[in-house]
Amino acid sequence: MIDTQTPVTGDEFFDRSETLKRLLITGRNYALIGLRKSGKTSILYEFEKRLKKPDTIPVHIYLLFSETERSFLTKYAAAVLYSFLERTETAITEPRENLNDLIVKTIERLPALTSDLIAVLNELDKKPDIGIASRIFDIPYLLSRHTGNTSIIILDEFQVVRNFNIDMIDLLRQKIQTQRGVYYVVAGSAIGMMQGILTSSASPLFGHFEILSVGSFDYNWSRCFVTTHLHRSGLVIGEKLLNFLIAASGGFPYYLAVLADRIIEYCNTGSIKQVNQKAITHAFDRDVFDTSGKxxxxxxxxxxxxxxxxxxxxxxxxxxxxxxxxxxxxxxxxxxxxxxxxxxxxxxxxxxxxxxxxxxxxxxxxxxxxxxxxxxxxxxxxxLSFIKDGKRLDAFDRKIEEMIATYKRELGKGSESRVRELFRDFGGLELHHTKLPKFTEVEQRVIDGNEF
The missing domain is CATH 1.10.10.10 (Winged helix-like DNA-binding domain superfamily/Winged helix DNA-binding domain)
Known part of the structure; x- marks a missing residue:
């Protein structure tokens, strides 16, 4: 069973070594930009796992599409305090969003912050404004100043802040320029919006972040990802079907994981060891076509x-x-x-x-x-919901089968043209004191073996 619903770390984490290497060079602000389901959150989780610096506290905040100024600021304050208390081994209560308890326990540990934290708690009952937001953004800096710890604030789906009436982007610029001991890692899937926020010369955050692009897996990592999961279940897959899966998914790890998991389920149910075309079609039926599919x-x-x-x-x-x-x-x-x-x-x-x-x-x-x-x-x-379910599914299956057949034909054409190209390139080449013949024509024929 492949976990397709939560970001993966450890043995389940594939590729992204260069991105992780950059993130682990702390003391800078980074931005991860990539399409949805390209693995940004998994990278951030793995980064937190590999960060072996006792005096550095990562704070991971995921912004929902439905986030409001109040919910974001409450979540920000709670996450910062929770992460600080957890790192300093203070007994903390759940849930994480219980800001009152978190403030009380932080004050017990750092009495010098009493007035600042009580002010934050009182102001969150009011309508959020730039002043309240500024004081909440000061919390990690205050913790750093009194403890010597460094905070890394991770804002996942950062582009959501553009929906707020408060200018969080300019406020973040101010804090980056004036605060020491606090760094930011932001991530976003709305590529154009993120680029506008971070790389436009007119943006307040221009020049403050190192941009790290997160794309899909390349071909080799896609192969490794699929075959590793299939082999764990005792399954093998032919080259053409494997390559079709990679092409259809674009190498995005989420799609590969969902389809591989469904293929494993299908093959295990039928005691199949060699992945066949029916297994591929079944996976697309259940997860791409079915309205309840992942x-x-x-x-x-x-x-x-x-x-x-x-x-x-x-x-x-x-x-x-x-x-x-x-x-x-x-x-x-x-x-x-x-x-x-x-x-x-x-x-x-x-x-x-x-x-x-x-x-x-x-x-x-x-x-x-x-x-x-x-x-x-x-x-x-x-x-086309007026058409019976079975007929719609049949139409979808025919389309998938047509796509697989077309892919196989195109793959064959590509192989044939590559062989032709190699024959012509090698023609006249001297090898082991023998000159290879010049090929003026190369053609493809299907043989049945009787010719030999």
Whole structure:
């Protein structure tokens, strides 16, 4: 069984050694930027696990899409105090968000902070403003000044602060410039927004963070990830099906983990040792097509959270257009029956979220799994619900089988062209005092063995 719902660490952690190496050089501010489910939170968890500095306290704060100023500031204060008390082996109560108890125990340990912490507690009952936020952002600095410890504040899904009425971005700049002993690691999946916050020369945080890009696994790490999990369950998989899984998932660890877990379940149930095409199709059926499947639910939640303050239907139509091959603004306009000029702002927003990548005048889906889901699974489930379930599933299965067959053909063509290229490159090459012949023509033929 593969844990696909929580970030992994230890033996389950794959790749990312260079990113971890940078993060472990403490004393700097870092920003991890990458698409959703690319493994940013796993990297942060592994970083906390490997951080072997007794005087350095990591504080991990995950920002929800629905976060408000009050909930964020309460969570920030509670997380900082909880992490300090835990590191100093003070008996602490749960839950972590019980700020009153945390303040009392911190005051018992550091009486010098009594007035500051009581003021914070009293002010949180009021409407949050920049003054209250500033005092809460001072808590890790006060702890550092009185204990000599260093705090590393980890803000996961940092772009959420742009939704607040309080300018947290400029406030963070002020604290970074004036506080000693406090460093920040921020992470975000809305790539364009994060880049705007951190790399735009007009942004208050410009130049204050070292940017670390987090992408999907490369081909070799994708292979390692899938085969390791399959081998643990006594399963083997052929090259073509393995490569199809990697291509369809784009190498994103979450998709690979979900599909591999479902394949293992299918094979174990049928006492199958060699992963076959039916196992692959079953995995896509259960997790990409089924409305309760992990990948289906992840996509619907992700889209709803991203577009909660916008016209979700309109934005999904634009994404469907791009996923279906309408890459130019004029083509997208025809697909959505909108005027081209109506699409400019939504397309810029989709770029900032990371769902879409622009290349010249064309737009492309960044995530191949989302592209397939929008062009195949979503229309069948959400727009053709009047068709019987079995027929919709059959249509989806045929599409997956067609994708696998197309992939195998294209893979074969790629191999054939590469062999042809090698024959021509090697022609005339001298090897062991023998010159290889020049090949003027190379062709592919299928033989049955009787020729020999």
């Amino acid at each position: 990948i289906f639910v992840y996509f619907t939640d992700s889209l709803e959270n991203t577009f909660q303050r916008r016209n979700i239907g309109f934005h999904i139509e634009i994404l469907k257009a791009i996923a279906s091959g309408s890459t130019k603004q004029s083509q997208i306009a025809r697909y959505t029956t909108k005027m081209p000029q109506e699409l400019s702002r939504p397309l810029r927003f989709l770029e900032r979220t990371g769902f879409v990548t622009r290349n010249g005048v064309e737009y492309f889906m960044t995530d191949p799994m989302l592209k397939m889901w929008l062009s195949v699974a979503y229309p069948l489930q959400m727009e």
